[in-house]
Amino acid sequence: MTHLKTILLFGLLFFTAPSLWAKVIPFSIDAAQFRYDSERTLWEMYYSLPDTSLTYTGSASGQTGELYIKTTIFSSRDTAVRQEWIISNVKPLALKNNVENLVGQKGFALLPGQYTVEIEIRDLNDTSAHARSSFPVNIRKFESSRIALSDLELATAITKENVDQVPAFKKGVLAVMPNPSLEYIDTLPELKLYAEVYNLPLTGNQAYMANYTVFDAAKREVFSVPLVRNYSSDAIVETVTLPMDIVPTGAYFVQLTVYSPAENPVDSLSVMKKFYILNPNMKSELDVSMSEDQMFALSEFATMNPERLNSEIEKIRVIASLQEMASFNSLSEHLAQQKFIYRFWAIRDPKQETPVNEALETFRDLVNYANTYYSSIQSKEGWKSDRGRVLLKYGKPSEVNRSDYNVEGRPYETWLYNNVQGGVEFNFVDMSGHNNYKLVHSTAIGEVRDYNWQARYVRMNSLNPDNGR
Numbered sequence: 001m002t003h004l005k006t007i008l009l010f011g012l013l014f015f016t017a018p019s020l021w022a023k024v025i026p027f028s029i030d031a032a033q034f035r036y037d038s039e040r041t042l043w044e045m046y047y048s049l050p051d052t053s054l055t056y057t058g059s060a061s062g063q064t065g066e067l068y069i070k071t072t073i074f075s076s077r078d079t080a081v082r083q084e085w086i087i088s089n090v091k092p093l094a095l096k097n098n099v100e101n102l103v104g105q106k107g108f109a110l111l112p113g114q115y116t117v118e119i120e121i122r123d124l125n126d127t128s129a130h131a132r133s134s135f136p137v138n139i140r141k142f143e144s145s146r147i148a149l150s151d152l153e154l155a156t157a158i159t160k161e162n163v164d165q166v167p168a169f170k171k172g173v174l175a176v177m178p179n180p181s182l183e184y185i186d187t188l189p190e191l192k193l194y195a196e197v198y199n200l201p202l203t204g205n206q207a208y209m210a211n212y213t214v215f216d217a218a219k220r221e222v223f224s225v226p227l228v229r230n231y232s233s234d235a236i237v238e239t240v241t242l243p244m245d246i247v248p249t250g251a252y253f254v255q256l257t258v259y260s261p262a263e264n265p266v267d268s269l270s271v272m273k274k275f276y277i278l279n280p281n282m283k284s285e286l287d288v289s290m291s292e293d294q295m296f297a298l299s300e301f302a303t304m305n306p307e308r309l310n311s312e313i314e315k316i317r318v319i320a321s322l323q324e325m326a327s328f329n330s331l332s333e334h335l336a337q338q339k340f341i342y343r344f345w346a347i348r349d350p351k352q353e354t355p356v357n358e359a360l361e362t363f364r365d366l367v368n369y370a371n372t373y374y375s376s377i378q379s380k381e382g383w384k385s386d387r388g389r390v391l392l393k394y395g396k397p398s399e400v401n402r403s404d405y406n407v408e409g410r411p412y413e414t415w416l417y418n419n420v421q422g423g424v425e426f427n428f429v430d431m432s433g434h435n436n437y438k439l440v441h442s443t444a445i446g447e448v449r450d451y452n453w454q455a456r457y458v459r460m461n462s463l464n465p466d467n468g469r
Contacts, residue, residue: 024365025053025067025121025131030180032151035142035198035235040109043139044153045071045117046178048103051089055126062092066124073108073137074116081108086124103156105168105178112141132372142198147208147260150196152273154179158192158239172237184244185278191242195271197258200234207231207262210238217251218294228262248282251275251298292346301342306334312341315367315383318392320344366391376435386439390415390426394444397426405433409458413437421445429457 027049036042047069054065070084083106115137123129142148157177166175176194184191193212200208208231213224225242238256255272259265296302304312317325324344331337346352348359367383370391374382382388397415405411411430417423424444428437441453450456 024369025049025123025129027053027121027131028181029119029133030154030178030182031137032153033140034150034196035148036109038144040111041139041142043073043108043110043137044105045108046103046105046153046180047119048101048178048180051091051100051102053129054089054102055123055129056089056091057125062090065089068122068124070120071106071108072118072120073110074118076114080110080115083108101181103178103180110139112139114138130372132368144199147200147258147267147269148198149256149258149269149271150198152254152256152271153194154182154273154275155192155194158194158241174237174239181276182274183276183278187245187279187281189244189277189279191244191254191275193238193240193242193254193256193273195238195256196235197238198235200231200236200260202234205261205263209259209262209265210240211257211259212240212242213255213257214242214244214247215253215255216247217253217298219253222247222252244277245279247277247279249277249279252277295346296339296342299342301338301345304338304341309334309337309341313337315363315392316341316344318383318389319363363392366395374435374437378432378436385437387413387428387437390439394420403458405430409454409460411437412454412458417444427453429453431457 027047030046032044032046034042034044049067051065054067056063056065066086066088068084068086070082072082073080085106087102087104089102117133117135117137119131119133121131153176155176156179157175159175160173161175163170163173163175166177169175169177171194174194179192191214197208200206207228209226209228211224211226214222216222223246225240227240229236229238238258242254244252251274253272253274255270257268257270259268301309313328320328328337328340331340345357345360349357351358367388370383370385370388371381374385374387374391376382376385379385379388383392394417398418399416401414401416403409403412410433413428415426415428417425421444424442426439426444426447427441429440430437438457439448440457441450442448
């Protein structure tokens with residue numbers, strides 16, 4: 001999460017509708033590609049989530065939490081593959097506040113091409129706890145006529161001990177514990193990397209050079225470590241542990257470049273990965289060492305194409321001021337529009353010193369929630385519905401009161417906000433019985449107001465021509 005430190009928070013439809021303040025399960029996702037066979041590529045997905053995000057049911061022996069996870073990968077034409085599994089975690093009753101990350105991985109053998117990955121999670125002990133994500137993946141083809149290099153996998157541990165006890169993380173004779181968060185939190189952090197090198201020549205001097213270079217967030221070199229490796233096979237494993245105690249808290253990049261042969265190389269290839277160092281003994285230096293243009297260049301907004309940018313702008317219109325949208329409407333160049341949305345979120349970032357923009361993350365959580373629970377035939381993108389718009393603009397309500405469908409009237413919801421304009425309410429009525437809730441009355445300034453909304457829209461015997469629109 002493009003890696004956003006903690007990414008991909010999402011919702012899943014359940015048989016029973018959750019309350020608006022349903023728990024969204026936070027989790028991190030990362031991935032790496034490796035050669036599988038002559039035609040297919042192995043796409044490995046790594047995920048982690050805090051154990052405190054599960055709901056536990058108690059027994060005499062302890063507490064058990066379970067999550068259902070489904071990953072579906074679509075090609076341009078149809079579903080390519082789907083996997084479903086359940087992860088369980090058991091902890092003693094006494095350890096109510098124990099916090100550790102639950103880490104897992106799944107592998108998918110795919111032909112090269114463009115795919116869309118959809119991930120769904122739900123808590124089997126709490127139907128209101130959920131998560132969902134969707135993102136594109138480009139599966140690459142590994143060259144057969146020259147050296148080839150897998151992606152870099154960031155790990156928390158790489159060991160030859162007790163490999164068979166962790167079969168999910170076994171790679172040959174190694175057990176590689178992935179680090180999906182891409183964070184290394186320690187006063188003496190160590191960056192652990194795993195990669196694979198293919199198609200090495202088996203004649204002449206059988207040695208290659210692996211050069212590891214660490215860059216800061218502005219792509220300035222911090223240090224470089226060249227290593228000469230001897231080999232006896234045309235496909236080998238490349239691992240390294242780099243001490244990172246000399247660098248301050250911040251975002252970094254690590255690049256692996258393989259040169260073959262080690263002396264007088266005729267072939268080379270590089271891969272790069274972003275990661276984060278959180279060292280409590282060394283404060284971040286990004287605020288004094290990077291310009292706004294450098295920060296923008298490293299952001300996701302610098303890579304947005306016009307279609308993605310227009311989608312993002314359409315969403316922020318809900319919360320932007322008139323002056324902000326007037327400024328955007330005056331821009332014609334794509335780069336200027338990208339910088340506008342970068343600054344829009346930068347000034348709303350409550351913690352400038354952290355790699356993630358918490359305000360943007362919260363906003364996207366709300367968008368994902370609305371898309372999951374408020375979609376209908378009329379508004380397939382739930383954030384565009386009336387409830388979705390109110391959710392994005394005002395946040396989650398303090399209280400929600402619901403009335404289900406009955407012979408006397410349509411279903412409706414009343415949202416109460418205690419901390420908005422001294423206390424306001426929003427009333428939504430399901431006009432068609434298909435999750436098509438319309439805002440019919442609110443006491444908030446600038447919103448539709450109709451104190452006769454129940455008689456006009458809820459009562460089924462109403463003769464109002466707008467009733468049932």
